[in-house]
Amino acid sequence: MSAIYFDVTTRSGRARTGVIHTPHGDIATPAFIPVGTKATVKTLDINDLATLNAPAVLANTYHLYLRPGEKLIEKFGGVGKFMGYGGPTFTDSGGFQVFSLGFGLEHGVGKVSNFFPDEGPVKDNIAKKKKLFNIDQDGVNFVSHLDGSKHRFTPESSIHIQQQIGADIILAFDECTSPLHDKKYTAEAMERTHDWAARSVNAWTNRQTQGLYGIIQGGAYKDLRIKSSEFIAALDTPGIAIGGSLGKSKKDMYDILDWTIPVLPEERPRHLLGIGEIEDLFGASAKGIDTFDCVAPTRNARNGSVFIHPENGGNLKNKFSLNIRAAKYAQDSGPIDPGCACFTCQNHSRAYLRHLFASGELLAMRLTTIHNLHFIFRLMESIRKAIRNEELQLLSAFWRINH
């Protein structure tokens, strides 16, 4: 029996609700998966993840391979046991990280918006070098962002490392292109990704304990995306991810979903890599995406950007958020969001949170991270309920989101 299997429970248009069954529990979909790059969702402990009812955690193979190393994590029984987390886990393949530290920097762009996977040394790298990797048909040589040491990933090594890291859901090794790549290069990269996906499937020998997702590439080119969807869907994997450049605008992203999703089999879960703005969660759920991961809700929290409901001033323009560091909140005795039941909103004022940020207190980042994840998990709950009740358009309209 496969480690991962999926039940669609309700359908409404292309949207659906379902359950992904994993060796470490079920994930009700559509679901937002928080990112725990280095085997921790930044600032949160495992009790927090339980209290928040986090559906799963997605860790990054690139980072864990470099530190503490996949062998250590394997010795501890996998990333879940290593971090003390009992729920479902994902790892990406390392592909996006390697290439975003290369082309992403080179072109100054990330996925849809400017997005880089690692906070620290990126700016220095932009200044110092243009490219941290060299690709060939077999794999990619890259330089560690930590210490400049040289490394190589191939589809086989990525899968082997992911087997050692031991997440429930792992991803095929892919080449991630930038929105600024031309069609010729994007097509070449896509063909390479297909070859690598097939090799990833061959290397994936532990189907009873880990589920592999293939990754669709093809940039913002319709024929490439359709071709890639057909190729990836034809592989024998329990799930499918949509990756790579999702174009230069929200429209590009929705176009890509409109091209790819109708090609994909209904019975397998679909993961949209690296996307998680509130607007996108509505729009992509409506188009049939089942799971999302994105650093934005947690990273933004650490910068003081916290979610607010439309009833309390959230809208598309402010991305349903306010910045708690603003001077205007210095005396504000209310919670971040008056309708929010999270620990932070139940116990702390905007003024206190602003004070913690102004004072450089780490508790600030923890409390805002708790709020943002609570907010987004509750939003996904609302989206699931709306799909079940055939009310997703209504809910979107309430949030003033068109998709």
Add this chain to the structure above:
Amino acid sequence: MSAIYFDVTTRSGRARTGVIHTPHGDIATPAFIPVGTKATVKTLDINDLATLNAPAVLANTYHLYLRPGEKLIEKFGGVGKFMGYGGPTFTDSGGFQVFSLGFGLEHGVGKVSNFFPDEGPVKDNIAKKKKLFNIDQDGVNFVSHLDGSKHRFTPESSIHIQQQIGADIILAFDECTSPLHDKKYTAEAMERTHDWAARSVNAWTNRQTQGLYGIIQGGAYKDLRIKSSEFIAALDTPGIAIGGSLGKSKKDMYDILDWTIPVLPEERPRHLLGIGEIEDLFGASAKGIDTFDCVAPTRNARNGSVFIHPENGGNLKNKFSLNIRAAKYAQDSGPIDPGCACFTCQNHSRAYLRHLFASGELLAMRLTTIHNLHFIFRLMESIRKAIRNEELQLLSAFWRINH
């Protein structure tokens, strides 16, 4: 009725157990009070304080006065309500902070060891300037370490600010001398502190809601300490603190306790300011100290220094601690301390904690802070039990501590 009153419950030599009754709950003594400088015990939330059974929190008047300001805290109902903490609270008077940012830096020394109250800009200040304050008989002018702005504290303004901050236990405004001051200056400063203590008592108009402690000064000079003890004990305050320079060695500190404590009335609680190494908690409890505060257990935790019990390798030389960042723990699957019941030890390996530190993850500091405070609160519980059972010497011997 006084806001603060004290019951001695058992005596064993000079040591005693007791209960300090405050408007926000009882403190079983001897007790270690964690420091929450800026209205947060760094990295912990209020649930953590409850889970750890923290007896109280001590916040710093100097820092809260500068940011967010005492008026804001008063508007929120005091520091406890501002930070969402329902337990007992202390504030210091700001004296130590002002002078440690002056003489402490000038002389390069703190209390017994090198200890500075604020982490950030201290090194810069050492390089740039020698003195950030000017003292006169009426009070002290000082410069903010945050922005260089000019301020003035007097005994009356310190007490007024502490009334606005609203802690249960507040401290008289004192001049804190350095171990390198000569006897002549130390005596002058002590006389000024006595004058200021009397003025603090006069300014302390809300005896039903806040309890004031006077502070004994006099450096490491026997006659001065005895004189100061007599003066401060003669004031009508519900508690007494021992402050200032406690000499250049542990022996000096214990000498000072031997000079001062026999002079003090039995029925009032005694607080030892800024002291909290494990050795000191034993030694000073044995000499009749009831409460302690110190940043060391929490600051050391954030640097990776975590407590271990004597049964697990802790001793005087390693200060009952190990540094979890050391390479030798990279593969260590055991908890920090195998006998510890804290959240961190129950859930996480040394290897994981070391990985979090190596990766710069904030969770590292939170988990070690939880461990260190749990450890020290349980130690105080053991010390209280040992005093009740007339076994403090036995417990000290088990820890290989002579006092």
